[in-house]
Amino acid sequence: MATVIKWVFISALGIFVVLQLVAIPTLVQQTNPTVVQEPNWDSEQTRTLARRACFDCHSNETRWPLYSRVAPVTWFITDHVVEGREAVNFSDWGTFNEEAEEFAEVIREGEMPLPNYLPLHPEAHLTSAEQEQLIRGLYATIGMSPTQPNEAADEHEEHEEHEEYEEDE
Numbered sequence: 001m002a003t004v005i006k007w008v009f010i011s012a013l014g015i016f017v018v019l020q021l022v023a024i025p026t027l028v029q030q031t032n033p034t035v036v037q038e039p040n041w042d043s044e045q046t047r048t049l050a051r052r053a054c055f056d057c058h059s060n061e062t063r064w065p066l067y068s069r070v071a072p073v074t075w076f077i078t079d080h081v082v083e084g085r086e087a088v089n090f091s092d093w094g095t096f097n098e099e100a101e102e103f104a105e106v107i108r109e110g111e112m113p114l115p116n117y118l119p120l121h122p123e124a125h126l127t128s129a130e131q132e133q134l135i136r137g138l139y140a141t142i143g144m145s146p147t148q149p150n151e152a153a154d155e156h157e158e159h160e161e162h163e164e165y166e167e168d169e
């Protein structure tokens, strides 16, 4: 019996090591290219919120924690960053023509930040007040005035305390 356990352990270890070797080409993709150009942020506050909730996947300033280097986790994380940067990159804004409505939609519907990212990154969680702040900030940054918020309209009372947003204008 002891030998069986020993061999199970050795095989598991072997598989783990092989996975790490297979993942090497993925590790090479875990880079942070130079920041080319950020958007012309309407306020530092908008940037801070975006940095907290979006930058890991949508900028060239991704934090790569130790576990992100370990297969099989590394494949999921690297894919998110590669695809995230392709969709929106706050560090290379010039090449993007993202619509503010698109941001409002993915943020309000809880699609972004990706829900499976939140358990390990509680700091990226946005309260509904912060979501609205970020949305308004992104509208201002992109240069449009926000359309009337729809589902979020009923939550507007609790936003009163966030007057500092107006002061930045």
Ligand code: HEC
Pocket: 050, 053, 054, 055, 056, 057, 058, 079, 080, 081, 083, 084, 087, 088, 098, 102, 103, 106, 107, 112, 113, 114, 117, 124
């Ligand atoms: C854990 C990684 C991750 C985080 C954090 C994240 N995103 Fe994304 N985002 C992605 C990926 C991957 C895609 C591309 C695939 C997709 O559309 O689901 C994407 C796509 C998008 C798109 C394009 C959607 C479309 O359908 O074209 C927008 C807009 C977006 N994200 C905004 C945000 C905003 C705003 C935040 C912060 C509040 C954020 N994302 C945080 C990973 C992330």
